[in-house]
Amino acid sequence: MRYSDDLIEEIRLKNDIVDVIGGYVKLQRKGSSHFGLCPFHNEKSPSFSVSPDKQMYYCFGCGAGGNVFTFIMEYENFTFLEALKMLAERAGVDLPQLEYSKEAREQADKKNQLLKINREAAKYYYLQLKGKQGTQAMNYLKGRGLSDETIQKFGLGFSDRFGNGLYRYLKELDYPDGILHESGLFNADEKHGMYDKFWNRVIFPIMDVNNKVIGFGGRVMGDGKPKYLNSPETKIFDKSRNLYGLHAARLSRKKNLIICEGYMDVISMHQAGFNHAVASLGTALTSLQASLMKRYTDEVLIIYDSDEAGTRAALRAIPLLKGVGLSTKVVNLKPYKDPDEFIQHEGREAFEKRLEAAENSFLFELRMSEQAYDMEDPQGKTDFLHNAASRLLGFEDEIERNNYIESVAGTYGIESSTLSKLVNKLALKGAGIQEIRQPKSGIHSNREKESGIQKAQKLMLTWITSYPEIMEQITDYIGPQDFTTELYHKVAEMLFEQYHRGEINPAKLLNRFVDSEEQKEVTSLFNASIPLETDAERIRALSDVICNMKENSIAYRSAHLNPTDMQGLQDLMRDKKALEKWKESGVRLHISFDQG
Template identity: 55%
Template sequence: MPRYSDELIEEVRSRNDIVDVISQYVRLSKKGSTYFGLCPFHNEKTGSFSVSPNKQMYYCFGCHAGGNVFTFLMQYENYTFGEAMEALAERAGVDLPKQEYTAAQRQEADRRARLLEINKEAAKYFFVLLRGERGKRALDYFKKRALSDETIHKFGLGYSDQYSDDLYRYLRSKGYDDEILKDSGLVTIDEVRGGHDKFWNRAMFPIMDVHNKVIGFGGRVMGDGEPKYLNSPETKIFDKSRNLYGLNFARATKKPQLLLCEGYMDVIALHQAGFDNAVASLGTALTSGHANLLKRYTKEVYLTYDSDGAGIKAALRAIPILKEVGITTKIINMKPYKDPDEFIKALGAEAYQERIDQAENSFLFEVRMEEQQHDMHDPEGKTAFYNAVAKMLCGFTEKLERDNYIEAVAAKYMISSDDLRRLVNQQGLKAGLAGGGRASQSVADAQDGARTEYKKSAKKREDGMVQSQKLLLTWLTNSPALFPKVQRYVGADDFTDPICHSVAKMLFEQYEKDGTVNPARIISTYEDEEQQREAAGILNATIHRVDTREEREKALRETVIRVRENSINHKLANTFDVQEMAALAKEKNELPGTVHIPLEE
């Protein structure tokens, strides 16, 4: 991606009014100087999603999504910054500079583009074949699986002909040579047979990336051939471990979680039944690449794998991979049916939604699967089970979380929580993770409790101070005329929270330059999505309404004093100069009596 100048980025941003852009995706209603609507990033019944034409920013007071017009497209469409820049530049009629490639980069980009063209041509060809006489068998198969014409069209389903060189000959007729075709994953070239197809006599499932570009295929054989299911090999445009089937649709869901399936038909059946949040890995076990991809779209994944032994093993492998990246996981029980497709055909969408609502906590699922490895009617087997569970519980490093799971397991498996806690402590001791015996554990727990309370108190003070800093920056953003009055007492360096300090520095510089502020431009300086969200939150803190000028002056004065006092305390803690310490202490003592910020009526 070319590196655009700050001036060009700002030109594109300023020529795309954020209200106009977001109105294409969200129905907005004006309330005062701000627009509100239902947040497109989480489910809600009352509109907490705000769009400010003055700030050229959006912010959701529910899920805290926020940013400028670039951020919105990156979050909603999952664009990269470059893609958002290109889309908004085109919308505003701004010409972007052409990217300068090295010869090698140009060759690589051209090759990728050609491979995408080939896959698109193949998908179109398979799609047409399905509707002709030769594709009748595959179409009958899809109809037998209860897929509607609309669903078949939505997923671009098709058919690869029974002749093993049919696609090869078609693609050659379109001008593609053997050298590029052999890299497409669709054709094999050998000296004896010449060119022949990877897929033939199969019902075809195009695999698309999140931008709806065909990057590969899956094919189910028509008849008794082997293998039953076949997937494209890895190519320059297709990485199985970093793509998910159906994500191009599921990424736009408003549901709070994603449903992770095993197969194409499960995804398609779920989407047809109204569950537009279903995805599947591509004929391979879940990888950390899949988990990181999922994390970009959700914090919660429900595993809806097959209910047989292989599906259970796959779920047990997936749980720690998802946990590693911070995704909460639950397990959907589909018994007595094998998979989502069978379940929905038999019981319908409403019953499946009930199973979603009843989904099992992933740790308790792991415990239940462990239980099945032991004879619970035999004392020795029962003891082995409890010890195995105690070892599993040691994996929770946070005491509160560990205690909650101890209570849950104890209640479910009819064991005293004290006895189970003793077993956990013993297992922790063996692993070198905890003190031994009940007495030492009591001391450790008491120490944990004291540390926790101290941390809570410190965290509360810290959170309150950060909120004061955010509040003051929002006040200055909303009313730039306050700058000269506030600057008598507080400057950018008085904001001690790192992200607040970064935002304050840019905000004060903007005002000092020309007497105005441009919060949307500040968002553009951050490349990290989480920092953009934090910066948006800083500039959209909730200022509680007060009715009189005197009350507003009092609230602002107290906020300024808190921010400055905190800054003085920070400096006192980091200086060893006696004279400086004395001056700071004097200022802190006199500060409440010196701050006066009159407001206009």
């Protein structure tokens, strides 16, 4: 049993995609679409498009795309049913009791089992820390200044030197090897069988915002490698979507969140009363983590290590945080390396003053860029100020831009009117305007090159969904049978069916595709590039596409025709004659592509 198509469509219609995605991504209207930084891959120039007309999103960089259900599934790591329930609640739609399918029940049961295994593992590690075997680890934590209360609050633990203690403990609770291996807590090989992934490490349980243990981090005791080890990704743990300490920080009621690098930094700050600190999970900050913070605050203080690597990490994080609409400041900890070290030496009050003195992130970026110029040389300073002026163009709000011009001018000893003139001069030249480019990240490198006919068919599907009114005329020339690529043919059949029922609705069509990769591919069919400006150019291109598609369709059907199919042969001959006529006199289209 599943929810009816009508109910699913009602929920989709009541959740405008621009409003929903706008809660996660900072969007700006450009023409008929909205653009922002893609939350599914790191980028500096916005290539993530949200169409209110199609009620779909598409990233021209990484290819992510779909309707409002797809976005929630991808962003929140939800199943379709979980996304449906979330959006139904948002729209105030009551869902009837549903009997889950066997597959859905199995997936839900597996997630619950993994959560139970992690909970038991956290309990086991905590007891190990409290026991005699955890003396070294406890001394380490006490040496870092942690109290018993803090150790308990964060559920810190220890995995002993022997490689199968947790495995034996969980086997006594009757968990089978299959689900234990899926938990990410164990390794397995032919020689040793199943054995613990973490051993001789201080353990840091990682919790989601609902206080459920979803993974673990471990710091080795001694000189073993790697120094820090995290759980691999599982059905309940995706490090790019979670933040260490957020389960506590989200309840802090502070005006901002602090993002730092390590577990101990978060714990040390929480113990000192700064319970709004979080950390990324052993990787550089991701756009998904930035969007996660946006749910709980409008401002983020960046506290990364004060060394060169920490500075680079801060410079990478700033555009990601700004991209989701967060204001950002950078905290200077020098001469100390990290928050834990600072608090140990200077105490809570001194740390509080450093937070209050946090530097505006734009001014921090500008100050860091000074290193590329000889500021003592007149030409070097001139080049720097030209660079600063181009950066100032990034502020679209005139009041905000003028405030920053005054600040920069005052800092670098020039008249604000002089800097303002330079900014305006660059604006007239178009400096600072960034085009949407395909990223050079290799994201598309594994995709097969499209053939010319596939491009033509994709272009036609994009035209149909972008300008539904053209269907009235193109149905005289082509039909679903002229889309010879399997998926394109399937989608075309659905669109032509929708047309005959009185509406073209690509977002509704997408509900019929369950596989996420298939959804992305279908979405891409509605977002082919149409770099044509005038109706005359579009009509000419549309006519060419119709002829190319028909020619390919005739060749395809001819190659697959049964020799005894006389009706099929007659249809082919008729279409060949029609195609010859179109090529001689042209396809007669009288269409306006104006969307208003």
